[in-house]
Amino acid sequence: MHVELFALLQAGPLDAVLAPFYWLLSLWSKAMFGLYDATGLEFLQYQFMHRAILVGLCIGVMAPLIGTFLVHRQLALIGDALAHTAFAGVAVGLFLNGVFSLGVSPYLTAVVVAVIAALLIELISEATDAYNDVSMAIVLSTGFALGTVLISLNAGGLAVGINQYLFGNLSTVSAENAAILLVLFGIIVATIALTRNQLLYVTFDETAAAVSGISVTWYNRVMVMLTALVVVGAMQIMGVILVAAMLVVPVAGAAQVSKSFTQSLLVSVVLAELAVLLGIGLSYYGGATAGGVIVLVAVAIYTVSVIAGKLQERASDDSVPELGSIDSSDA
Known part of the structure; x- marks a missing residue:
């Protein structure tokens, strides 16, 4: 060692x-x-499984931590847009390595490109007064187009290894990539811990936040940049195609059984960790793609959460006395 x-x-x-x-x-x-x-x-x-499990555990914290804010802002699809631009970042790294032999990590170039794309989404929305979904669609198509062009320019050197970035792969989580993920994990958790109250205020009432002196624009940019970091980190085992699911599905499941924002945040982390661990184990023994199995497990957990939430709601309704049975003289 x-x-x-x-x-x-x-x-x-x-x-x-x-x-x-x-x-x-x-x-x-x-x-x-x-x-x-x-x-x-x-x-x-196996050491590669050690790294995959650690990366998965980190994703199980990072994704719902950011995803909870995104879902309440109705920005659930921003993860998908940034995943496609992160794919372009990977293609940039592979292209630079293949053509210029620079030896740069594709995940580092993915971080840079994804953060730039996150800022572009905000800038396009601010400069053109377009809705966020318009700017996300523009950035998504541009990023994916850039990635495909770079791959086609050097197909022999890039096409062979690109599948692992599209679909994720447990066995390709290298020590370097796992270390980069730990750095991203530290940045994301520390930033959320320091700015939680401001982000919460901006999430639920931008107008009141601006009146109180909070820079709404700045915190919106912080949120999209953190989302970009989560997307790149999760891409290692989830792949570009499925990475957005971890930002949304556990959060949606937690919302069915939670009564407050903080409770929803904690429950979504628990559900995400459960999906990751079960998904990694099932994918290993079943010989299936880890990202797909993790998402299927997460959706199954979401389904159970919906049923549990409905049962909880029904039990709550049954415990409330009917209006006609309340004596107005007791008021």
Whole structure:
């Protein structure tokens, strides 16, 4: 393990920056090997599964953390738009590596392109007075078009490895990508912790937030940039096509059984983590694509949540006395 860490440190400046996170990954692998010794679960003996599980757990926190704000803002589809632009960012990285041999991580270029796209969505909406769905559609089509053009220009070098970014792949979560995800995770959680009250105010009443002195434009941009980071992080195992589901489905399920924003936030994280862990396990033993299985599990959990919410609502209605049975003299 120490030899592997030393080799990573010698690889380049990015690896030197990510060294503390490589150390955390090595500790995580030790814990997973210990869990394998205790449980005998087959998939816990592989390091690539250790990284996939860690990435999945981080996604299970990040996605609903941001998705809860997006759903209440009726911006559920922004994740899909940014996923397609993140795909363009991956294509940019692969193109630069294939043509110029730069050795840059496609996930880093995806982060840069997705953040730029997130800001463009806000700027187009502000500059043209267009609805958010119009600016999202423009950015989505532009990003996907850019990605397809770059792939076609160097089809031999790009087409071979592009499927893992479209559909996700557990076995391709490298140590570098997992370390980058941990950095994104830290940025997202810290930002939400510091700006939660302002984001909540802007989410439910932009006019009142502006009157109270909160910069609505700034916090809207913070939210879309955080969404871009979540999309790129989740793309590793979810793929471009399915990544938006983790921003929406667990949140929608939590809304069926929650009575407050905070409760909805916590429940959505629990539901997302459950979907990720069950999905990764089922995909490994079933030999299926992890992203698809995770989404199917999340939708199944959503269905159960809807049923539970209806039963809870019915029980609540049954417990309320009929109007005719209330004696007005007691008022």
